[in-house]
Amino acid sequence: MFSNAIKIATLQGFDIKIDPSWALIAALITWSLSTQFFPMVYPGAAFSVYLTLALLAVLGFFVSLILHEMSHSVVARRFGVEIKGITLFIFGGVAELGSEPETAISEFWIAIAGPLMSFALAFGFWLMAQAGGLLAHEMALNHVFAYLALINLVLAVFNLIPAFPLDGGRIFRAYLWSRSRNLLQATATATRISSYFAYALIFFGLVGLFSGNPIASLWQVLIGVFVLMAAKGTYAHQLQSAAFKDKTVAAMMTPDAVTAGPEKSLQYLADEVMLPERKTFVPVILGNVLLGYADTEVLSRVRREDWPTTRVGDVYTPVDEENTIGPGMPAAELMAKISATGRRKFLVADGRQLLGVISLTDLMGYLAVLQDIRLQDGQKKRS
Numbered sequence: 001m002f003s004n005a006i007k008i009a010t011l012q013g014f015d016i017k018i019d020p021s022w023a024l025i026a027a028l029i030t031w032s033l034s035t036q037f038f039p040m041v042y043p044g045a046a047f048s049v050y051l052t053l054a055l056l057a058v059l060g061f062f063v064s065l066i067l068h069e070m071s072h073s074v075v076a077r078r079f080g081v082e083i084k085g086i087t088l089f090i091f092g093g094v095a096e097l098g099s100e101p102e103t104a105i106s107e108f109w110i111a112i113a114g115p116l117m118s119f120a121l122a123f124g125f126w127l128m129a130q131a132g133g134l135l136a137h138e139m140a141l142n143h144v145f146a147y148l149a150l151i152n153l154v155l156a157v158f159n160l161i162p163a164f165p166l167d168g169g170r171i172f173r174a175y176l177w178s179r180s181r182n183l184l185q186a187t188a189t190a191t192r193i194s195s196y197f198a199y200a201l202i203f204f205g206l207v208g209l210f211s212g213n214p215i216a217s218l219w220q221v222l223i224g225v226f227v228l229m230a231a232k233g234t235y236a237h238q239l240q241s242a243a244f245k246d247k248t249v250a251a252m253m254t255p256d257a258v259t260a261g262p263e264k265s266l267q268y269l270a271d272e273v274m275l276p277e278r279k280t281f282v283p284v285i286l287g288n289v290l291l292g293y294a295d296t297e298v299l300s301r302v303r304r305e306d307w308p309t310t311r312v313g314d315v316y317t318p319v320d321e322e323n324t325i326g327p328g329m330p331a332a333e334l335m336a337k338i339s340a341t342g343r344r345k346f347l348v349a350d351g352r353q354l355l356g357v358i359s360l361t362d363l364m365g366y367l368a369v370l371q372d373i374r375l376q377d378g379q380k381k382r383s
């Protein structure tokens with residue numbers, strides 16, 4: 001998600017990374033604090049003082065964000081969920097989970113840990129501002145503490161909005177999940193609620209654009225769009241991992257694939273195999289031995305007038321590690337291979353013995369049917 005993020009430190013075994021987009025928000029906050037906020041709450045000082053206060057405040061905000069994400073990460077690790085790293089980016093911070101939590105209760109604790117930390121920080125900074133006020137009434141630093149107390153409070157409350165990918169969205173899903181014991185259904189409902197929130201954010205943001213506060217409104221629209229996309233992505237991912245859980249290639253492939261011998265002509269392959277069977281991907285076998293495959297791409301490399309005289313054996317693509325997989329490969333692993341390589345069709349073989357073929361279309365078709373069945377199921381339960 002953040003290919004340009006730069007690793008700045010490792011804390012408790014977690015990589016802390018910064019996406020370049022975070023610099024933009026840091027600069028914006030520094031600018032608005034040094035030119036507006038601090039001159040307002042602490043009038044009569046030099047610009048250099050305001051700039052110093054603003055930089056301290058941004059540093060404090062930065063540390064607060066990291067502590068928020070660290071709490072998610074530490075709790076996740078306690079529950080055995082791997083953390084890929086913590087990244088700060090334009091909309092704040094994110095602790096990237098390497099896998100999904102196994103139970104509703106673990107999801108709940110992992111999600112709530114962040115806002116709890118932000119509430120604690122808000123309270124801590126508020127205490128520091130109060131103590132500072134008693135010790136030295138006119139101390140400029142007190143305003144930095146007060147600002148950090150406020151920003152952490154906002155962070156905690158904002159994150160509790162029940163919309164993915166905010167913590168509140170996960171807490172809400174954990175609640176639905178614990179009630180229905182069906183992660184997929186809980187995700188579907190939480191996703192739907194998230195998109196309502198996202199549309200509301202976008203709507204009020206657009207209204208705000210024309211009534212006074214363009215920067216904050218634009219910000220709101222952007223966050224709305226981000227929430228909308230993230231919510232849809234979460235559901236698609238969840239659907240996929242639930243559908244593919246414990247499934248192997250053998251269970252989802254097309255067995256008894258239509259094949260062609262190497263001695264056949266390309267004309268025969270096109271007219272007698274591909275067209276009547278509606279197959280664009282045909283394994284090539286000799287006796288019981290899998291040699292490779294011929295597809296429409298192979299055909300397109302030979303001039304049409306040469307098809308009758310060209311044999312499949314002269315042009316087919318031989319078996320290799322890229323195009324052939326074993327029957328025991330988990331479906332999720334195949335999905336990852338498809339997105340990493342862009343290849344969409346595979347031979348499934350045990351050694352040189354052909355077992356079947358599998359394509360991205362097979363996987364997607366399975367998902368579509370599954371989703372349809374579950375939706376029907378859900379509608380029945382509601383009515």
Ligand SMILES: [Zn+2]
Nearest residue numbers: 114115159167
């Ligand atoms: Zn959080």
